[in-house]
Amino acid sequence: MAQPKTIVEKIWEQHQVHQEEGKPDLLYIDLHLIHEVTSPQAFEGLRMKGRTVRRPDRTFATMDHNVPTINQLVVNDPISKKQMETLKSNCDEFGIPLADITHPDQGIVHVIGPELGLTQPGKTIVCGDSHTSTHGAFGALAFGIGTSEVEHVLATQTLWQAPPKTLNVKVNGKLGTGVTAKDLILAIIGKYGVRFGTGYVIEYTGAAIRNLTMEERMTVCNMSIEAGARAGLITPDDTTFDYLRDRRHAPKGADFDRAVEEWRALATDEGAEYDATVEINADQVEPQVTWGTNPGMCIPISANVPDPASKEKPGEKDEISRALDYMGLEANQPISSVSVEHVFIGSCTNSRLGDLRKAAGVVRGKKVNPNVTALVVPGSKTVKAEAEKEGLDVIFKQAGFQWREAGCSMCLAMNDDVIPPGERCASTSNRNFEGRQGNGARTHLVSPEMAAAAAVEGRFVDVRTFTAQPVQS
Amino acid sequence: MEPIRTHKGVVTPLNRANVDTDQIIPKQFLKRIERQGFGQFLFYHWRFDDDGIPRKDFVLNEDKYENSTILVAGDNFGCGSSREHAPWSLEDYGFKVIIAPSFADIFYNNCVKNGILPVELKEDEVETLLKKGAEQIYSITVDLENQSVRDDQGFEASFSIPGYHKEMLLNGWDDISITLTLEEKITQFEQGA
Numbered sequence: 001m002a003q004p005k006t007i008v009e010k011i012w013e014q015h016q017v018h019q020e021e022g023k024p025d026l027l028y029i030d031l032h033l034i035h036e037v038t039s040p041q042a043f044e045g046l047r048m049k050g051r052t053v054r055r056p057d058r059t060f061a062t063m064d065h066n067v068p069t070i071n072q073l074v075v076n077d078p079i080s081k082k083q084m085e086t087l088k089s090n091c092d093e094f095g096i097p098l099a100d101i102t103h104p105d106q107g108i109v110h111v112i113g114p115e116l117g118l119t120q121p122g123k124t125i126v127c128g129d130s131h132t133s134t135h136g137a138f139g140a141l142a143f144g145i146g147t148s149e150v151e152h153v154l155a156t157q158t159l160w161q162a163p164p165k166t167l168n169v170k171v172n173g174k175l176g177t178g179v180t181a182k183d184l185i186l187a188i189i190g191k192y193g194v195r196f197g198t199g200y201v202i203e204y205t206g207a208a209i210r211n212l213t214m215e216e217r218m219t220v221c222n223m224s225i226e227a228g229a230r231a232g233l234i235t236p237d238d239t240t241f242d243y244l245r246d247r248r249h250a251p252k253g254a255d256f257d258r259a260v261e262e263w264r265a266l267a268t269d270e271g272a273e274y275d276a277t278v279e280i281n282a283d284q285v286e287p288q289v290t291w292g293t294n295p296g297m298c299i300p301i302s303a304n305v306p307d308p309a310s311k312e313k314p315g316e317k318d319e320i321s322r323a324l325d326y327m328g329l330e331a332n333q334p335i336s337s338v339s340v341e342h343v344f345i346g347s348c349t350n351s352r353l354g355d356l357r358k359a360a361g362v363v364r365g366k367k368v369n370p371n372v373t374a375l376v377v378p379g380s381k382t383v384k385a386e387a388e389k390e391g392l393d394v395i396f397k398q399a400g401f402q403w404r405e406a407g408c409s410m411c412l413a414m415n416d417d418v419i420p421p422g423e424r425c426a427s428t429s430n431r432n433f434e435g436r437q438g439n440g441a442r443t444h445l446v447s448p449e450m451a452a453a454a455a456v457e458g459r460f461v462d463v464r465t466f467t468a469q470p471v472q473s
Numbered sequence: 474m475e476p477i478r479t480h481k482g483v484v485t486p487l488n489r490a491n492v493d494t495d496q497i498i499p500k501q502f503l504k505r506i507e508r509q510g511f512g513q514f515l516f517y518h519w520r521f522d523d524d525g526i527p528r529k530d531f532v533l534n535e536d537k538y539e540n541s542t543i544l545v546a547g548d549n550f551g552c553g554s555s556r557e558h559a560p561w562s563l564e565d566y567g568f569k570v571i572i573a574p575s576f577a578d579i580f581y582n583n584c585v586k587n588g589i590l591p592v593e594l595k596e597d598e599v600e601t602l603l604k605k606g607a608e609q610i611y612s613i614t615v616d617l618e619n620q621s622v623r624d625d626q627g628f629e630a631s632f633s634i635p636g637y638h639k640e641m642l643l644n645g646w647d648d649i650s651i652t653l654t655l656e657e658k659i660t661q662f663e664q665g666a
């Protein structure tokens with residue numbers, strides 16, 4: 001029998017264009033996604049050297065990072081405007097399909113790729129954005145690249161890549177009620193740290209992963225990069241195929257059935273070996289809240305903020321002290337005593353229909369605390385339209401949330417959606433770095449349900465104590 | 474890109490771990506469509522207060538590091554966002570070499586593509602450099618050809634770097650032109666797929 005292989009090895013082998021002793025492999029790229037912030041210098045580079053885009057048909061662009069979310073057509077910031085116009089003219093010049101702000105498909109690049117069926121199992125997918133790992137939820141090998149690499153892919157449809165090591169993150173058991181995929185990935189990063197995945201591609205396996213919906217799998221894979229891994233993926237199964245069937249860019253009819261056969265064959269073989277394995281039990285995961293300035297600094301809602309005095313290593317002491325200082329928290333303070341002024345439900349981690357349904361279930365019939373400004377920013381125009389069809393917008397608005405247009409928004413605050421210095425936000429996004437949501441802003445990462453509950457209470461609470469009223473389609 | 478062989482320069486000690494690219498170049502400066510001119514925004518919120526006045530307690534603002542070309546930092550340097558604006562700003566500011574116990578993957582690649590040499594040394598070696606760099610105007614020599622770092626006070630350390638990256642940096646190569654020599658193979662691959 002042939003040597004058993006992991007899904008990562010299989011995809012890798014299917015995409016090797018060229019191999020040479022002492023060099024990385026030249027890997028073919030099936031799909032290249034583009035947005036306005038990390039592409040202008042790449043196009044400029046092509047023009048300067050008289051090069052062109054090799055496969056505009058394998059390239060797809062959208063605008064997300066700095067689009068306004070109140071009225072998308074009114075871009076107040078002239079530099080943002082210039083960046084979006086530059087993307088448009090670059091796409092026109094090189095014949096690249098673009099979902100710009102006037103287009104019904106527009107949205108966060110990692111939300112629309114899957115939504116349109118562009119993201120498929122077994123593909124190699126890159127984008128000048130580190131959360132490209134999201135697409136791994138479909139069993140694709142997807143990772144973020146820098147602008148020079150964007151230029152390289154535009155010009156050659158390939159990338160030089162050293163074969164990655166593989167890391168099996170096995171999640172046993174089952175997530176409890178009110179505990180989400182977001183809590184799971186935060187708990188994993190909290191337990192193993194923000195660099196345990198560096199140099200690896202993570203494959204998430206185990207019963208708890210199999211039980212997740214596609215949207216939940218995307219939430220998990222999205223945050224692989226916060227564990228240091230450029231890519232994280234999940235072997236595709238019926239959940240994956242059901243999601244993809246009838247999507248616009250997915251194969252149709254008999255072609256689809258044939259594709260499913262091929263996709264099934266990607267599954268990691270019995271007995272295949274990983275370079276490393278970690279295990280975690282989903283039963284024990286509680287709703288999580290980050291207290292510090294990287295995603296590994298997170299604790300269960302029932303816990304207290306850590307005390308630097310309890311740490312032995314001076315480096316660790318300093319890191320915690322500096323984070324507490326930035327976050328305006330006291331050592332040993334219960335995280336449930338922390339109040340928030342802002343709530344942001346959105347970002348490529350948690351802005352899909354399922355996320356919005358669950359958050360709406362928590363706030364239905366309740367009111368946003370008067371001290372809180374709360375925002376819902378759907379991940380795409382499609383998500384927004386579907387949510388409105390179900391009346392989720394009405395539930396949110398009646399509760400006192402603002403209902404916005406699609407984009408990255410407060411995830412990185414490049415548009416007008418910014419948290420003022422010193423103010424605190426419960427956010428469903430993926431990064432709680434210093435200044436991420438605005439200079440001096442204090443970010444706490446949580447699930448959509450936890451964010452919704454924090455909006456109502458004005459502080460962090462265990463959403464499991466809430467009487468949620470499920471909103472279903 | 475300018476080739477790097479050996480580089481001698483003054484060390485700036487940035488004694489922090491997990492320095493993310495949001496800190497290296499905050500997002501409000503990502504809106505430019507050029508590659509140049511990002512150095513002025515490097516570590517912006519650490520370097521300047523809210524009124525744009527340099528913070529006295531931040532290492533880059535100390536006189537003795539003014540002409541430094543080697544940044545030494547803690548573990549997991551360059552984590553977070555893939556923005557290549559991070560190496561662009563470091564390079565534009567004047568850094569040629571960055572030394573840390575470890576780097577985030579995307580950032581490491583981005584450095585090499587922009588002619589910055591990322592050097593991974595052992596934790597205790599980095600600590601020595603951080604300490605000496607904080608005490609004095611401290612020059613070291615980074616020798617890419619021999620993969621070593623040394624000072625003239627007896628410090629000597631070696632580092633590893635993937636061969637391909639080394640070659641690119643030594644020659645100042647643009648890898649697109651290398652890849653385009655393989656165009657026929659790419660076409661064959663596409664036809665077979």
Ligand code: SF4
Pocket residue numbers: 064065108109110129131347348349407408411412429430
């Ligand atoms: S939502 Fe946030 S993390 Fe996701 S692509 Fe946009 S800015 Fe990046």
